[in-house]
Amino acid sequence: MARIIVDDVHCKGCGLCVSACPKGVLALDDERITPKGYHPAKLVDPDNCIGCSSCFITCPDVAITVVR
Amino acid sequence: MADNTKAAEERVLMKGNEVLAEAAMRAGCRFFFGYPITPQTELAAYMAKRLPKIGGTFLQAESEVAAINMVYGAGAAGARVMTSSSSPGVSLKSEGASYMAGADVPGVIVNVMRGGPGLGGIQPSQSDYFQATRALGHGDYFMPVLAPSTVQEMADLIYLAFDLADEYRTPTMILADGMIGQMMEPVSLPPARDPKTLPTKPWATAGHKGERAHNVINSLYLSPEKLEDTNRERFERYEKIRATQQRQELMMCDDAEIVVVAFGAASRIARTAVRDARAKGIKAGLLRPITLWPYPTDAIDKVIDNGAKRFLSVELNMGQMVEDVRLAVAGRASVDFYGRTGGVLPTPEEVLAQIEALAEGRPVAPSAGGSATGSVLPAPIDRKSSYERGE
Amino acid sequence: MAKTNPVTLPDYQVERIGAQIGADETIVSARPHALSDAIFNYCPGCTHGIVNRLVAECIDELGIEGTTVGIAPVGCSVMAYDFFNCDMIEAAHGRAPAVATGVKRVHPENVVFAYQGDGDLASIGTAETVHAATRGEKITVIFINNAIYGMTGGQMAPTSLPNQVTQTSPYGRDVNSAGYPVRISELLSTLDGVAYVERVTCDSTAHIRAAKKAIKKAFQTQIDGLGYSMVEVVATCPTNWGMTPQAAFQWLRDNMLPYYPLGVYKDVVADGYANAAEAALERAKDCPIAQQNKED
Numbered sequence A: 001m002a003r004i005i006v007d008d009v010h011c012k013g014c015g016l017c018v019s020a021c022p023k024g025v026l027a028l029d030d031e032r033i034t035p036k037g038y039h040p041a042k043l044v045d046p047d048n049c050i051g052c053s054s055c056f057i058t059c060p061d062v063a064i065t066v067v068r
Numbered sequence B: 001m002a003d004n005t006k007a008a009e010e011r012v013l014m015k016g017n018e019v020l021a022e023a024a025m026r027a028g029c030r031f032f033f034g035y036p037i038t039p040q041t042e043l044a045a046y047m048a049k050r051l052p053k054i055g056g057t058f059l060q061a062e063s064e065v066a067a068i069n070m071v072y073g074a075g076a077a078g079a080r081v082m083t084s085s086s087s088p089g090v091s092l093k094s095e096g097a098s099y100m101a102g103a104d105v106p107g108v109i110v111n112v113m114r115g116g117p118g119l120g121g122i123q124p125s126q127s128d129y130f131q132a133t134r135a136l137g138h139g140d141y142f143m144p145v146l147a148p149s150t151v152q153e154m155a156d157l158i159y160l161a162f163d164l165a166d167e168y169r170t171p172t173m174i175l176a177d178g179m180i181g182q183m184m185e186p187v188s189l190p191p192a193r194d195p196k197t198l199p200t201k202p203w204a205t206a207g208h209k210g211e212r213a214h215n216v217i218n219s220l221y222l223s224p225e226k227l228e229d230t231n232r233e234r235f236e237r238y239e240k241i242r243a244t245q246q247r248q249e250l251m252m253c254d255d256a257e258i259v260v261v262a263f264g265a266a267s268r269i270a271r272t273a274v275r276d277a278r279a280k281g282i283k284a285g286l287l288r289p290i291t292l293w294p295y296p297t298d299a300i301d302k303v304i305d306n307g308a309k310r311f312l313s314v315e316l317n318m319g320q321m322v323e324d325v326r327l328a329v330a331g332r333a334s335v336d337f338y339g340r341t342g343g344v345l346p347t348p349e350e351v352l353a354q355i356e357a358l359a360e361g362r363p364v365a366p367s368a369g370g371s372a373t374g375s376v377l378p379a380p381i382d383r384k385s386s387y388e389r390g391e
Numbered sequence C: 001m002a003k004t005n006p007v008t009l010p011d012y013q014v015e016r017i018g019a020q021i022g023a024d025e026t027i028v029s030a031r032p033h034a035l036s037d038a039i040f041n042y043c044p045g046c047t048h049g050i051v052n053r054l055v056a057e058c059i060d061e062l063g064i065e066g067t068t069v070g071i072a073p074v075g076c077s078v079m080a081y082d083f084f085n086c087d088m089i090e091a092a093h094g095r096a097p098a099v100a101t102g103v104k105r106v107h108p109e110n111v112v113f114a115y116q117g118d119g120d121l122a123s124i125g126t127a128e129t130v131h132a133a134t135r136g137e138k139i140t141v142i143f144i145n146n147a148i149y150g151m152t153g154g155q156m157a158p159t160s161l162p163n164q165v166t167q168t169s170p171y172g173r174d175v176n177s178a179g180y181p182v183r184i185s186e187l188l189s190t191l192d193g194v195a196y197v198e199r200v201t202c203d204s205t206a207h208i209r210a211a212k213k214a215i216k217k218a219f220q221t222q223i224d225g226l227g228y229s230m231v232e233v234v235a236t237c238p239t240n241w242g243m244t245p246q247a248a249f250q251w252l253r254d255n256m257l258p259y260y261p262l263g264v265y266k267d268v269v270a271d272g273y274a275n276a277a278e279a280a281l282e283r284a285k286d287c288p289i290a291q292q293n294k295e296d
Helices: A016-020 A054-058 B004-009 B016-026 B041-054 B064-076 B087-103 B129-133 B151-168 B178-182 B224-244 B264-279 B297-305 B321-329 B348-359 C048-062 C076-083 C096-106 C118-124 C126-134 C184-188 C205-223 C245-259 C276-283
Strands: A003-006 A026-028 A041-043 A064-067 B011-015 B031-034 B057-060 B081-085 B107-113 B171-177 B184-188 B248-251 B258-261 B284-289 B291-293 B310-315 B334-339 C027-029 C068-072 C087-090 C111-117 C140-145 C194-201 C228-234 C263-267
Touching (some): A016 A026, A016 A054, A016 C245, A054 A064, B016 B041, B016 B107, B016 B151, B016 B171, B016 B184, B031 B041, B031 C096, B041 B178, B057 C096, B064 B107, B087 B129, B151 B178, B248 B297, B258 B348, B297 B321, C048 C076, C048 C140, C068 C076, C096 C111, C096 C140, C140 C205, C184 C194, C228 C245
Parallel strands (some): B258 B284, C111 C140, C140 C228, C194 C228
Antiparallel strands (some): B248 B284, C194 C263
8 A cells, every 4th residue: 555755844835746646635734734834745545545656756845755 | 398397497488478378287277268358368379279288178168257157167176277368358257256256166367457447458557456456256255366577477476376276265366467468588487287186175066976975166155144154264264365475576675765566567667767766876665566465565564664755656557556555554654656557658767757756755747647747757659549640 | 757776765864754664665756865855945836846856866866976066056946056965066147057067177077967047047148058058068957947037036037928927027028128038949959069958847747757857868968978968847936927836837838838849859869860069060061171070
């Protein structure tokens, strides 16, 4: 099963990963705020992550690590 | 010139500009980036001919701006590198010089001065003294400025310039003029150094090879405190330069009451005038700054201690170095100025007339060939343009 | 994306991210090692970061971090010297190709790249750009074209589109007064020293993959000594375009790509030549002096 880990140090909550995800399993996490003051990306539907790395590829802050 | 040890002893007859080039290569310079301009042309031509033969790079850049930035890159990469130009071209180099100073990148900039402002003329001049010693580019910095007065000094000082540049990680300037650049004199060339034997530069951006953290050559500091710290550190280096690198020649200054201060081509004329003044029984001396920055203020102190009462700054401009003389003299003696500009050279008689005026307590003549008060000046040369002459 | 195998985290992420990875999990995608831990100073959603990562991945995959020297420009990517782990030099505005030339001439064995925006490369540095290219300087230039000056707050760029509203073209770029955008890839493709020029974009994963392929090819062109190489990346500036990052991508597709068509503008190898020099010789085949062999 694949999943992503978001590095809060780098994520700026731009949401490009959310729009790039073909499975719609990502969202910005309104519950959390990064040290820089952003709502970071979050995997909200872990069962359906296919580990395609689309989010990683689109992330302008290279904040995502994809593991499987 | 193939056998370097012999060449060090042998004297050859060479043109000033070519000597700058030859001595630079002997100092280990293998990279030259420049743009054509009179009157430094022979320097670039000599480099273009010789550098490719000794494994170096001569590159005619698209502009002076590009040339100085190539110097910045090559200097950052750790090489001994130089560019040369003349007054209007040096203005274009001011941007790169500032970045080199800000990023502590060594390199040698030659200015074979011509008259200005603007396009000015192509005859010898010293009108870039301010630019060289005060403001070759924006920001809070200085750089060593060396002023040769003979072809031999062209060799000696550019050799020194590369050492100063590397030792203090600073751009360094040779401030010559069209007269020294174009003249031929016998010269003993310094020994050739293999660039590979020069001290390594651990700060250079040459690829970290996985052996160290990455090096950054940079002049941007967005934190005011960091920028202040960086500038302070640089000015501590400047203080070391001021303390150890002041250079000058003193002639007949042990008992001089009137000290003529002149550098470069002007000093050659002043030298004759001082000798002539001595022959007339006037206690005159010559103080010839070799470093224009740092200015030889210690030598000014010394000649004042020796009894100097009057200073006369003789320059090929409307009065620039005279301000440094005044700063150094600091009111302890009188300071006068005599200069010619636009590429006009004063005669020794003209300068002698000013020394005599000072000796007799009369004012010196206004500069640049204006009507003389109490001195004998040659009639100004007819310098009408072809348009004015109706041609 | 082709990754070095196995994919590992850069040292600075081992504690922060590595601790969250289970023993039975393998890493599929991670920050490239050639990127430092410095937080990009780019705005959220700015595509500079994507291209920075692509450059770093290419450096990783080619194994050239230790021999690479990068030149940062003036503009939004001015602090790129902090982002890459290779040796870096900060250049004056527009002068990166000249600085790169200086470095490359001293160390021909090094890989030298300049990373520049449109104001830097296509306005104040046009002379340096054109001449480095025509000299066939063996450097690689990564050119971010987002049609605006970002760092100074959204002024008209040399590549701003006709009628595009910016701070200094408040009524839209008037081509009668401000003239037309500079199409750099087309321009440089006419120069004999150029070995490889491609225009790519970064609005989708497919386009980003293609962009990486182009950047890697540009580096390889330099490593093989074929001539000058440049990749123009049509990019966005959500902040100064006044859009969300997603809307900016749509504006890029609607307006930028028709004006700046993607594609390979010059590839001497694909054209059947060994390098730029050979292509240049062939182009000037009727010019006797250009055909003289210098070694003779």
